[in-house]
Amino acid sequence: MKHIKTIFIIGLFAIAFSSCDRDLPYPLDDVKRGVAIDVTRVEGTDGVLNAGTTEGNYKIKLQIPSQQGDYSYMKNAELMCVYTNAAKEIKTVIVEDQITTFPVEITLNMEKICQQLGIASPELGDNMSFTANVVLNNGFVVPGWTSEMGYNNKLFTGWQIGSRTYSYRVSYTAFCPFIEENFIGPAICNEDGTEYPVNVTALADGDLPESLPEGISESDLFGVLITDIWDTGGTLKVWINKVDYSLIIPAQMVCAGWYQGLDFWLGYYTPATNAQASTCDNALSFTLSADVPDAGGGFGDVSYLITVTGE
CATH class of the missing domain: 2.60.40 (Immunoglobulin-like)
Incomplete structure (x- = not known):
């Protein structure tokens, strides 16, 4: 996985200088505003x-x-x-x-x-x-x-x-009851179909997003830290909204100096979407962009499914 991503980052620089003179894969007349x-x-x-x-x-x-x-x-x-x-x-x-x-x-x-x-x-x-x-x-x-x-x-x-x-x-x-302990422990990360182990721990009280979405209070949130994400030892903070089990995932750097001194981010260009906790499966699912801002690009949107196994 690491080697594949290293190859991709090299390709990222090549893409930046490639031609944009290409035909669309669909008739422009069929596009509706x-x-x-x-x-x-x-x-x-x-x-x-x-x-x-x-x-x-x-x-x-x-x-x-x-x-x-x-x-x-x-x-x-x-x-x-x-x-x-x-x-x-x-x-x-x-x-x-x-x-x-x-x-x-x-x-x-x-x-x-x-x-x-x-x-x-x-x-x-x-x-x-x-x-x-x-x-x-x-x-x-x-x-x-x-x-x-x-x-x-x-x-x-x-x-x-x-x-x-x-x-x-x-x-x-329609959820099963929410039990905080079920979202803590060893887990499996499915990253666009590739699986690898991660670990999920609870964030300390008072460790909150810099800004809260409208209508959400601090008491509504349960925060966790996912370690070893992106298969590089990266860390990602996620907050579960206990009102509707949606997830709050601010843009954040997950691995400093990931490749040739460039920092790796998640959600820098595209915020998290489809972000939801499943209380029946003890799982967190979300899609966000995988980015290398200093290189001027990234890998596009990546889908994650983090399932806590407790083993």
């Missing part, structure tokens, strides 16, 4: 699904960031639920359509949504993620998610909206 709609959970409402029941207080806020600029070519938006059951089977339904006013808060009728999905109620391991479709004036629908591309608008996660970054979805999962 969408609208980046920010999707967040309303503060104070439930952040997880209740297994075995449709009860709960679920509200989502949609707004259009100022960075978007003109969006007069959009007719309306739709709120779509992407449902994944414990067997990893996926189904989508539109839970709200004809959304034309922004910002807007939408109350989720969980009983109705479950009826649309053909289930009685969420069960342990089920996930419901909500994202926005954009309907253009000509009737074309720019989906917020498809099975081929995953979630749309992930490139805009660097946009700053108040004290947080742009969010393209809200995710609710």
